[in-house]
Amino acid sequence: MNKVELLAPAGDLEKLKYAIAYGADAVYIGGQTFGLRAAAKNFSLDEMEDGIKFAHERGRKVYATLNIIPHNNDLKDLPEYLSRLEKMNVDAVIVSDPGTIAYIRKNNPKIEIHLSTQANTTNHLSASFWHSQGLPRVVLARELSLPEIRETIEKSPSSLEFEMFVHGAMCISYSGRCLLSNYLANRDANRGACAHPCRWQYHLLEEKRQGEYFPVLEDEKGTYFFNSKDLCLIGDLKEIIESGVKSLKIEGRMKSLYYVANVVRVYRDAIDSFYANSKEYEYNPKWLDELKKSSHRQYERGFYDGRPDGNAQIYDTASYERPYDFIGAVKSYDEDTKLAEIEQRNKFVIGDEIEVMQPGFKSFNQKVSTLFDSEMNPVAEAPHPKQKLFLLMDQPVKAFDILRKKREES
Numbered sequence: 001m002n003k004v005e006l007l008a009p010a011g012d013l014e015k016l017k018y019a020i021a022y023g024a025d026a027v028y029i030g031g032q033t034f035g036l037r038a039a040a041k042n043f044s045l046d047e048m049e050d051g052i053k054f055a056h057e058r059g060r061k062v063y064a065t066l067n068i069i070p071h072n073n074d075l076k077d078l079p080e081y082l083s084r085l086e087k088m089n090v091d092a093v094i095v096s097d098p099g100t101i102a103y104i105r106k107n108n109p110k111i112e113i114h115l116s117t118q119a120n121t122t123n124h125l126s127a128s129f130w131h132s133q134g135l136p137r138v139v140l141a142r143e144l145s146l147p148e149i150r151e152t153i154e155k156s157p158s159s160l161e162f163e164m165f166v167h168g169a170m171c172i173s174y175s176g177r178c179l180l181s182n183y184l185a186n187r188d189a190n191r192g193a194c195a196h197p198c199r200w201q202y203h204l205l206e207e208k209r210q211g212e213y214f215p216v217l218e219d220e221k222g223t224y225f226f227n228s229k230d231l232c233l234i235g236d237l238k239e240i241i242e243s244g245v246k247s248l249k250i251e252g253r254m255k256s257l258y259y260v261a262n263v264v265r266v267y268r269d270a271i272d273s274f275y276a277n278s279k280e281y282e283y284n285p286k287w288l289d290e291l292k293k294s295s296h297r298q299y300e301r302g303f304y305d306g307r308p309d310g311n312a313q314i315y316d317t318a319s320y321e322r323p324y325d326f327i328g329a330v331k332s333y334d335e336d337t338k339l340a341e342i343e344q345r346n347k348f349v350i351g352d353e354i355e356v357m358q359p360g361f362k363s364f365n366q367k368v369s370t371l372f373d374s375e376m377n378p379v380a381e382a383p384h385p386k387q388k389l390f391l392l393m394d395q396p397v398k399a400f401d402i403l404r405k406k407r408e409e410s
Contacts, residue, residue, distance in 0.1 A: 003275055005247040007063075007163065008264045013043065015260050016051045016062075021400040022261045022359045023268030026061035027051075028094060030253060033077060034066040049088045061091040067116035069097055082108045094139065105134055114163065117141055122148070124155035127162070137161040139249070142170065142231070145306045146239060153244040161246040166237075167263055167291075168251020170228040170302055229300035234287045236304060237270050238278070258326035258345075259294045261402055262357065266290045269361035290361075293324045293404070327354065328382070328389070328403040339372070339390045340397050342382075348405055349381040356395070357402040366394040 008024035010016035019027050029051060030042045043051060052062045064085055068074065078100070085093065086108050093111055095101050096118035104111055114137040115121060115130050122141045130138055140149060142165050153162055185195035231251070233240065240248065248271070250263055266287050274281045291299075298321070328342040348354065352368045370392035373379050382389050391403075 004241050004245065004271060005061075005163075006264065006267055006271055007247050007249045008260060009168075009250055009253040009255065010051070010260070011042065011253040011255070013047045013051050013054075015257050017054060018257050018261045018400060019264055020055060020058055020060050022264040024060065024264050026063060026091070026247070027055065028063040028065060028249075028253070030065045031081065034068055034070070034074070034081065045084050048085075048090075052088050052090060056089070063092045063094055063114060064090050065116075066093045066100060067096045067118050069118070070100065078103065079107065082111065086111055092137070101133065101135070112136060115139060117165070122152075124152045127152055127156045127160060131157050131160040135160075137163055137247070139163040139165075140245075143303045145303055146236075146243065149240075149245065150243045162244070163247035163249055164240070164245050165231060165251055165302075166233040166240065166248045167267065168231055168255075169297070170231050170300075228297075230297045231302045232288070232291060232296075232299035233301060233304060234266065234270060234291060235283050236301070237267075238274060238281055238283075241271075241274060256295065256326060257329070258402060258404065261400075262294045263291060265357075265359060265361055292321070295322045297321065322407065324355075324404045324406055326402065327405050328391075330356075330397045330401040330403070331399055333393070333397045333399075335396065338393050338396075340393050340401075342389045342391050342403065344382045344384065344387040344389055346385075346405075347381065347383050348403075352405055354403050354405050356393075356397060357404055358397070359400065364395050 003025075005025045006023065007026045007028060008019035010019050010027040010029045016027050016029060029048065031048060032042050032044065048062075048064065055062045070078075082093075082104060091112065092114045093104065094114045094116045095104065096116035101113055101115075104113055113135050115135050117139040119126075119130075119139075120141040120143070121127050121130065121138050122144060127138050136159070138160065140152070140162055144152070144164075149162070149164065156162075187195045237248075248267065250260075250267065252259060252263070270284070270287050273284070288299075325346045327346045327348045328344050331341040331343055333340045348368060350368050350371055353365065354368055355363055355365050357363045368391065371379050371382065372390040374388040374390075376390065379389070
């Protein structure tokens with residue numbers, strides 16, 4: 001059976017490798033120009049080449065984002081950039097601007113083009129138009145309900161693929177086309193430099209009462225009425241797959257390595273469970289429990305059931321929920337000594353109860369009992385970021401396994 005694609009974000013080369021290790025079929029990446037996540041670490045051209053090679057050696061795909069709305073001065077570097085991408089054998093580029101699409105089709109016809117969600121495709125006529133322009137895939141606007149998605153797919157050419165977001169942050173603006181950041185912070189969201197003013201704290205000001213600020217809710221701190229909850233459709237995968245969508249996309253190129261790995265492993269397990277026995281497939285509540293262990297805002301279903309109401313917003317905080325700390329990544333393991341080489345990411349100490357998270361939706365718990373520094377001197381704690389350590393393991397581990405620790409409740 002031709003499985004639906006699981007498409008993961010990769011903000012840098014390390015995250016790309018973890019996304020693939022934890023089960024992504026494809027990743028989407030951004031270079032240091034032309035993408036909508038300028039604040040992410042992103043990829044140099046050499047790193048893009050390394051990432052594409054790493055993915056292709058494992059039978060996975062890489063899509064590059066070229067989805068800014070460019071100004072004239074953005075275009076001067078486009079020819080060389082596309083030439084490099086073509087030589088790297090990138091699997092597709094994700095584009096929203098019609099002129100850029102036309103340029104690629106004329107000058108780099110071997111590069112496959114996917115239409116970005118920034119183009120806000122919300123109906124089958126638009127989808128069919130873009131297919132007639134030579135695009136084999138459309139990323140649907142996030143503002144569509146499941147019935148609208150089904151109708152769009154049913155009334156579009158059968159050779160056209162559709163991709164949809166199933167998890168991650170939601171933008172307050174329609175298909176992410178926001179002017180708030182440009183106006184308030186002089187940072188153009190449509191050219192990759194969003195300052196996220198939708199997450200700022202606001203009060204209401206009436207024009208004839210200058211200087212009098214009224215909280216929209218009865219809260220002395222004000223309110224965050226532009227602040228969207230995160231999208232999570234893990235409970236709806238059966239219906240989504242059966243709708244005919246070909247790619248399930250996770251948002252988050254600016255998220256952590258741990259976030260990417262954990263979210264991918266959950267959706268990988270759910271997708272594989274569906275294809276193992278689609279007729280008896282049942283949602284597993286453990287999937288949502290796992291997703292809640294990653295940094296996230298409160299979860300919502302976005303536009304999936306239709307136009308969302310006020311419950312889709314968070315009014316009392318702009319903060320994430322972070323129930324677990326990512327404390328280390330396994331680099332290697334010695335079967336004779338049972339010592340794992342660890343790269344520390346957050347502090348942990350002797351006596352801590354930790355969990356080892358592994359690809360394949362596997363994990364185990366253990367206590368930190370024996371810890372050495374890089375010179376094999378016994379130590380009682382790991383306080384330094386990216387410190388090299390050796391940890392005695394209760395069970396065998398391997399590279400790409402992740403250590404996490406539950407936060408103490410305050």
